[in-house]
Amino acid sequence: MLNIKWRLVAIIASIVLLVHFLWLSPYLESQQPSQDGNLLDDTNAPNHENNDNDTGKGAGIIHPPAVTVTVTRETGAAATITEIVKETVYAADVKEPVVERTNAAFVILTRNKELDSLRETLAQLESRFNHRYHYPYVFLNNEPFSDKFKEKIADIVSGECHFGLIPTEHWSYPDYINQTRASEARKDMAERKIIYGGSESYRHMCRYESGFFFRHPLMDKFKWYWRVEPGVKFACDIDYDPFLFMEKNNKKYGFTISIKEYILTIPTLWDTTVDFMKEHKDMIPEKNLMEFVTDDKGGYNRCHFWSNFEIGSLDFLRSEKYLAYFDHLDRAGGFFYERWGDAPVHSLGVAMFLNKNDVHWFEDIGYYHGPLWNCPKGELNKNKKCWCPEEESIEIKNKAWSCTLDFVALSNP
Numbered sequence: 001m002l003n004i005k006w007r008l009v010a011i012i013a014s015i016v017l018l019v020h021f022l023w024l025s026p027y028l029e030s031q032q033p034s035q036d037g038n039l040l041d042d043t044n045a046p047n048h049e050n051n052d053n054d055t056g057k058g059a060g061i062i063h064p065p066a067v068t069v070t071v072t073r074e075t076g077a078a079a080t081i082t083e084i085v086k087e088t089v090y091a092a093d094v095k096e097p098v099v100e101r102t103n104a105a106f107v108i109l110t111r112n113k114e115l116d117s118l119r120e121t122l123a124q125l126e127s128r129f130n131h132r133y134h135y136p137y138v139f140l141n142n143e144p145f146s147d148k149f150k151e152k153i154a155d156i157v158s159g160e161c162h163f164g165l166i167p168t169e170h171w172s173y174p175d176y177i178n179q180t181r182a183s184e185a186r187k188d189m190a191e192r193k194i195i196y197g198g199s200e201s202y203r204h205m206c207r208y209e210s211g212f213f214f215r216h217p218l219m220d221k222f223k224w225y226w227r228v229e230p231g232v233k234f235a236c237d238i239d240y241d242p243f244l245f246m247e248k249n250n251k252k253y254g255f256t257i258s259i260k261e262y263i264l265t266i267p268t269l270w271d272t273t274v275d276f277m278k279e280h281k282d283m284i285p286e287k288n289l290m291e292f293v294t295d296d297k298g299g300y301n302r303c304h305f306w307s308n309f310e311i312g313s314l315d316f317l318r319s320e321k322y323l324a325y326f327d328h329l330d331r332a333g334g335f336f337y338e339r340w341g342d343a344p345v346h347s348l349g350v351a352m353f354l355n356k357n358d359v360h361w362f363e364d365i366g367y368y369h370g371p372l373w374n375c376p377k378g379e380l381n382k383n384k385k386c387w388c389p390e391e392e393s394i395e396i397k398n399k400a401w402s403c404t405l406d407f408v409a410l411s412n413p
């Protein structure tokens with residue numbers, strides 16, 4: 001009798017325990033320790049629940065990055081890289097922390113009014129690439145960034161943010177420039193309806209991108225830069241680290257799009273460059289990339305790498321020879337008396353001082369800056385989950401305007 005009673009108690013107790021366990025199990029699961037032994041809390045993993053269903057791998061969908069933001073305020077200290085990886089890796093859609101990085105940063109020259117288009121661009125860049133790497137950002141402006149700008153940008157990226165003011169001497173007229181002549185040149189170009197021909201700020205921008213952004217103190221500690229502009233689109237997964245690719249393959253300059261320049265903006269740029277080459281023969285290596293920029297008659301064929309996208313070596317831009325070239329151009333005055341763009345200036349520098357092996361076409365990065373696309377083709381388009389139309393890629397769509405296939409066809413030195 002007693003036996004039966006105790007058996008009954010044991011059965012009831014087992015049922016209670018089982019029900020209790022089943023009831024609690026989802027809760028227990030959500031409290032599993034993370035790989036480093038700490039319990040995840042809501043502040044470290046804001047979108048943890050959403051991420052269970054969101055692998056972040058949907059083609060063409062722009063995911064806001066589900067990551068913890070780490071900001072370097074002008075007054076505050078930044079989190080260390082290890083901390084960033086720990087904080088973000090479980091909240092993002094990757095399971096393994098990415099530890100191998102190089103000394104690189106995105107660099108973005110921009111204005112407060114471009115906040116919305118920049119956020120859209122950065123959401124894509126994070127979702128397609130940086131949510132796994134957390135590379136830092138350097139934002140530069142000739143006017144102070146607003147608090148709203150800083151906060152809204154920091155909200156959307158996974159790397160440290162550095163906001164820098166451009167020193168006046170890098171964004172003003174040098175004393176050897178005749179400002180009356182510059183003003184007349186702007187008036188004349190505006191009348192001739194040359195794009196941005198009447199704009200003074202555009203000229204300061206082009207000069208700054210040509211010769212100064214890499215000398216901003218915030219850039220000092222980096223070796224590699226990736227230039228980004230507000231409004232550009234990234235249409236494919238970037239499932240490896242382009243910075244490391246550059247470093248490991250000994251590259252110095254990377255591009256996505258190359259086209260021919262509008263000649264009315266640079267009437268004397270080529271002659272000024274030829275003068276420099278004559279004066280500095282010792283600086284021009286025998287194996288260079290001049291073939292990319294010259295036509296059959298030895299003149300400028302107008303080809304240039306479109307500099308709104310660049311991944312490159314800061315040491316190259318900071319080199320004595322590149323700086324000597326920039327200085328030579330600056331003194332000639334064409335940034336102000338004409339409207340020299342930073343794209344042909346960088347490209348002619350690359351062509352003079354580097355060779356084909358130093359330069360890389362990122363064919364596999366789906367990139368749009370209005371109105372042009374670089375879009376991966378065939379299997380690449382599929383594997384990288386691109387939403388860009390491959391026939392729109394400029395080297396296919398307009399072979400005469402693009403220079404990229406000519407670059408590919410050049411022989412290696």
Ligand SMILES: Nc1nc2c(ncn2[C@@H]2O[C@H](COP(=O)(O)OP(=O)(O)OP(=O)(O)O)[C@@H](O)[C@H]2O)c(=O)[nH]1
Pocket residue numbers: 108109110111114140141142143201202205228229230308370
């Ligand atoms: N801070 C600051 N940034 C500028 C200024 N003008 C242009 N920029 C930035 O410089 C870069 C190039 O300017 P854009 O206006 O895009 O020039 P673009 O690419 O030749 O021409 P678009 O076809 O208009 O894109 C962008 O990142 C701009 O945000 C300026 O006056 N101040």
Ligand SMILES: [Mg+2]
Pocket residue numbers: 229308369
């Ligand atoms: Mg632009």
